[in-house]
Amino acid sequence: MMQAVRLLALSGIIALTIVLGLRWYQDRPVPPEPLPTLTLAVLEGRAAFDPAAIEGPYLLNVWGSWCPYCQIEHPVLMALQAEGIAIYGIAFRDTAAAANASLDTHGDPYAGVMLDVDGLSARALGVAGTPETLVVGADGQILTRWSGPISATVLRNRIYPALERGALRE
Template identity: 50%
Template sequence: MKWARLIAWLALLGLVAALGWRYLADQTPPPTQALPALQMQSLEARAGFEPDEVEGVWLLNVWGSWCAPCHAEHPVLMALRREGIAIYGLNWRDTPEDAQQFLDDLGNPFVGVMQDIDNASVTALGINGAPETLVIKDGEIYARWPGPLTSDALRNEIYPALDRASRD
């Protein structure tokens, strides 16, 4: 009888340990990815940027004036900018005139903005559609959000990634 109890307790202890291990394994953050070289050109009359010269934690937002979800997320970007979060823009599949008009009409949330050259940057980043937002620090991508930023995306993905990157 003692052995049966001991075996039952050991089995229960093993189950608890396995569940704890699984829980801890699920809590590990995903690994970062290296930011690839980007082929960009300046958007006339706007501040540009070089990704390897940006210090600290920042967001890279891929957008286009033709993109309806980009229009929808724009107020969120403006709010993030007011919070002091550094956002850099990569304009994609746009004319300079259309990109300028978009920023003139809706406001410019970007510390710096550049244009993709012949889809090279979005291809290097593995982006299939706009908008997409990446959390970056020191040349490492900590997270990416495909689609427009929403309060849920901020709460569940972007803010935790910004926090993790700022602690690393």
């Protein structure tokens, strides 16, 4: 019985350490880094984009129609679009039909959206999984990134401050 209690306590400590470590990893400041060259395919029926031609700070959202967490995040992206925030999307390892169907069903928050069929652009961006959102400043530098669905706390503490910094860097 005493061994079971000790094992349970040890398991709890390990779990807490993992949770706190992941929290630190997500909340750590990241130095600006240049946006890499992306190799993207046009998503038929949607506006395309060239990162080098985008003026001002913007969000770059990597998503997939197959991703349940992306569906959870989608209403937040729609609200950000309604606020006038420029959002560009990269459909990661998706098909044109599935990506278009998802955007037709749930709404299209993107000023431009393209396909990363082979995953090379996501790899160049250092994307760990979907959804992942990067804030890119007017100077083309990645100012911050968030892996996972965007919440109100993430908006307040990471996204909005980085967008403000990105606007100041012009």
